[in-house]
Amino acid sequence: MQVPAPFDYDRASSVEEAVALLERHGAEARPIAGGHSLLPMMKLRLARPERLVDLNDLTELSYVRTEGEWIAVGAMTRHAQLAASDLLARHYPIFQDAERVIADPVVRNRGTVGGSLCQGDPAEDLCAVVAALGGQVVLRSSGGERVVAARDFYLGPYETVVAPAELVTEVRIPIRPGSGSAYEKVERRPGDWAIAAVGCFVTLAQGSVADCGIGLAAVGANGYCAPQAEAQLRGQPATEESFRAAAEAAAAGCRPQSDQRGPEDYKRDLVRELTRRALRRAAARAMAGGA
Amino acid sequence: MSTTAEVPVSPAGNPIGFGRMLRKEDQRFLRGQGNYLDDIKLPGMLHGAILRSPFAHARIVSIDTSAAEAHPKVKAVITGKILEGLKLAWMPTLSHDVQAVLATDKVRFQGQEVAFVVAEDRYSARDALELIQVEYDPLPPVVDARRALEEGAPVIRDDIEGKKDNHIFDWEAGDREATDRVFAGADVVVAQDMLYPRVHPAPMETCGSIAHMDRVTGQLTAWSTTQAPHAHRTLYALVAGLPEHKVRIISPDIGGGFGNKVGIYPGYVLAVVGSIVTGRPVKWVEDRSENLTSTSFARDYHMHGEIAASRDGKILGLRVKVLADHGAFNGTAQPTKFPAGFFHIFPGSYDLEAAHCQVTGVYTNKAPGGVAYACSFRVTEAVYLVERMVDVLADELGMDPAELRRRNLLRPEQFPYTNKTGWVYDSGNYAHTLEVALEKAGYSELRRRQEEGRARWRAAGGSPENPGAGGQHLMGIGISFFTEGVGAGPKKHMDILGLGMADGCELRVHPTGKAQLRLSVQTQGQGHETTFAQIVAHELGIPPEDVEVIHGDTDNTPFGLGTYGSRSTPVSGAAAAVVSRKVRDKARIIAAAALECSPDDLEWELGRWQVKGDPDKVKTIQEIAMLSHGTLELPEGVEGHLDASVVYDPPNLTYPYGAYICVVDVDPATGRVQVERFIAVDDCGPRINPMIVEGQVHGGLADGVGMALMEAIQFDSSGNCVSGSLMDYLLPTSLDCPSWELGETVTPSPHHPLGAKGVGESATVGSPPAVVNAVIDALEPFGVRHADMPLTPAQVWLAIRGRPLRTDIVE
Secondary structure, eight states, rough: OOOOOOOEEEEOOOOOHHHHHHHEEEEEEEEEOOTTTHHHHHHSSSOOSEEEEEOTTTTGGGGEEETTTTEEEETOOHHHHHHOOOHHHHOTTTTHHHTTTTOOHHHHHOOBBHHHHHOTTTTTTHHHHHHHOEEEEEETTTEEEEEEEEEGGGETTEEOOOOOOOOEEEEEEOTTTEEEHHHHHHESSSTSOOOEEEEEEEEEEETTTEEEEEEEEEEEOOGBBOOOHHHHHHHHHHSSSHHHHHHHHHHHHHOOBBTTTTTTHHHHHHHHHHHHHHHHHHHHHTTOOOO | OOOSSSBBOTTTTBSSSSSOOOOHHHHHHHTTTOGGGOOOOOOEEEEEEEEEEEHHHHHHEEEEEEHHHHHEEEEEEHHHHHHTTOSSSEEHHHHSSSSSOOOSEEEOTTTTTEEEESSSSSSHHHHHTTTTEEEEEEOOOOOOGTTTTSEEEESOOSSTTOOOOOEEEEEEEOOOOOHHHHHHHEEEEEEEEEEEEEEEOOOOOEEEEEEEETTTTOOOOOOOOOOOOHHHHHHHHHOOOOOOOEEEEOOBBBBBOOOSSSOOOHHHHHHHHHHHSSSOOEEEEOOOOHHHSSSOHHHHHHHHEEEEOTTOOOOOEEEEEEEEESSSOOOSSSOOTTTTTTTTGGGTTTSSEEEEEEEEEOOOOOOOOOOOOSSSTTHHHHHHHHHHHHHHHHHHHTOOOOHHHHHHBOOOGGOSSOOTSSSEOOOOOOHHHHHHHHHTTTTHHHHHHHHHHHHHHHHOOTTBTTTGGGGGOOOEEEEEEOOOBBSSSOOTEEETTEEEOOEEEEEEEESSEEEEESSOOOOOOSOOHHHHHHHHHHHHHOOOEEEEESSTTTSSSSOOOOOOOIIIIIIIIIIHHHHHHHHHHHHHHHHHHTTTTTTGGGGEEEEEEEEETEEEEEEEHHHHHHHHHHSSSOOOOOOEEEEEEEOOOOSBBBBOOOEEEEEEEETTTEEEEEEEEEEEEEOOOOOOOOHHHHHHHHHHOOOOOOOOHHHHOOOOOOOOBBBOOOOTTTTOGGGOOOOOOEEEEOOTTSSSTOOOOOOOOOHHHHHHHHHHHHHHTTTGGGGGOOOOOOHHHHHHHHHHHTOOOOOBBBO
């Protein structure tokens, strides 16, 4: 049994209390949601927070609902709830695609949207999904609320704009009628982190790509996205040729690194292949009726 | 001997003999009521934790334990220096080497044991490790086994007097000259290098021990995760000089062993020392990373194979050179005479003219151990080698691999067959088993569908330059035909540290006819409590629910070497049958006395002795048991009671075999492999409990898929183990496994009393080459002939591009 270093523990009963606790205890306090990233790191003693602020009683942050032009997802919503959400399935099947390949059912029952985003693991599938969809992240502190574009949320691997006494409370995704979306991932074994993964949405108009978003995981893409590929694709006919060009741009624009999962050129080639597959599938879904 | 004969059913609905029945032990396991090591809590028990080396190779300059000792909950801090004073700093390994219990001079692998803290609770013990200051002077490590013998390589084992290199042993088998002659005259010779990567047993329960040295009685009791409690007891006596009659080893429920729990680890010895020092029981249980990075690994064989054949596909010879990476201490578990285990079996299931192998063992700065892990003492490596070489030859000859095997398998009339390294295969009807498997797979139909798939791929533009064309996948079909030698073994040839590999067994039949069977082997999940009860039932007619199997406690069981190398049924299973027959023979004398006839007038019907021709005159085994304890006057020289004991020394190994066929789907664009079907036809002789056999095969097949596709303990060039967690060392899950398609043929072993051959490792041995052969077969359009395991998506993608990677070292 791996055992963590000593730490103190508080269980917050409201967002206000959580924020107040974080503010009182400073940078050495860490919020804990599902704990599937933080606890293993604590047990390996790679992370040594002096105090945990447990968010698991904050059921007020557990929801998936429409709010005007947006779908709002509470930060404490579990992966399993995303996978089971009819609302998301209707608007963005990319969520179900991705959730089916994120870790395993045990992790999905516990892990949260906010936790996944804040952990900022370079291979986090949900980060790539939210980046692809051009989502926004809502943060709360004692000073009030601010909203940050998902693509600007990350400063680097495992680094976000979240301040020490700030809490992510919600993720918002713009509703895009008629769009199609999809997620493609290659991993060494089901449940493993991606070797490379690509998610996207497309909105079609008269056979052309009116709008699109492409997200990448595990390949060193800034903000988990592929803006050059998106620019390349917008306005182009929704054809295999256009998808190929966008895929080339996505592969050229990312910065994968060689590691145990594979060499750099393999990962780049996967981005090429998976971008095409994701766009193909998203376009087919859009044509089949879309969101 | 047949498993299909009519078997009577007990009042509880169980077969009185061989047949399917639910496992007796599952009642407690399924309810979470097993008693594993970490469930055991003794009054006053303390907890130990080990400080390990961060370096692969470094000199220890100094160790300062003062801050740890000052921790309020710490009871003792033990270092190598303290152990030196007790003459316990080094312990013998199972291969006549020594291993540091705690490092004294230098550390020789990352994760090596450096200090031991004993504290009131596990958290404090772990906290105190961080208070120990160790100053290291790093040395260049030997990570690449292929460079271990180079001139000027750092000498790892300078503790061994006069040691100037990293060489451990050279060993050979077969006839070198005859093999060279066959190769010189052959039409076709093909060579292939291959690595069987270092893998880890990774049992669900990690290793651990609780030691309690009773200062009053001088008795040491150690509850340990051990597959071989009796061997451990004797080793403690030899290592620590403890009086053996004052040492008791108890192996409680074990959560998987796979060879990982054969040897004695430094942590076990440290728990003993901790208890001696503190006078209280000390528990040490390693965590997952410690298990993966410091306990017995398996394989790590760098092999160069050459195969010689005639143009028409008659295999003539096999020549092999192996470089064996044994890590920093030669701790492999294998019979003394066999430094490369039973690698002798590398000529496999084939009728060839000559064979020769040479194995060189080397030290590297990696964790010690080796041979552990469901491998029957290197049979796994040997089978992988020959089954890959046959496919390489098939590729060279342009011949179907099933047909090539068919032409070369040993024929039934050749048994007992002395192979080209001198081992005597007991029995087999190989061609039949292969045909059963091919039939079950629908082999020719599979080949037809494979051709269609390739045609579709080509039509979509598929080519080596455009592997992913049109999203078409490629099918691969792989065959392996394996023969194992298991059940070590005949005492005159096989021992571990001088202890012959025979097993004791005791049977007590109580007055009411209920029985207790005491075994020297120790289950780790194999279902011994059921299988061995069924053996007694088969021999005596006592229902299996009336037979209690007792094992794992050296004070309550006879001596024997434990469970590994598929030896429980071949050795202890035979012992259980023989001891039952001894009871049966005695029961006959008692029955004759009761029936006032001659024993010769009686005949045995399952569960009773009856007068020939007069079945009304009968005594059941239960009646006889009571009579044997009662007042009946017994013939002169016959003692009362119905107990017996035996020691079984097997006359030969048993040779289970099987034909496996794997079908994979490969996505050439991404390199992803999915195992679509797996057909496993095993011949392990009669099956005592077919359900348990099938369970063993299921587990072994999953294991083989894991090794073929994802498992490897890898190191970076500094000697850091990069596979120290289950996020990095991947194990297969149900999602990686198809629904297994099992079959059987039954060829009894002529020398085993039940004809049984053992099956514990068959699937682990036989499946990796089937999976690899299938993947390589799928890559035929790219001209791929070999790529080393694990065949991860990246490795397959690289193989398609002609540049597969080494899988032992990660840059």
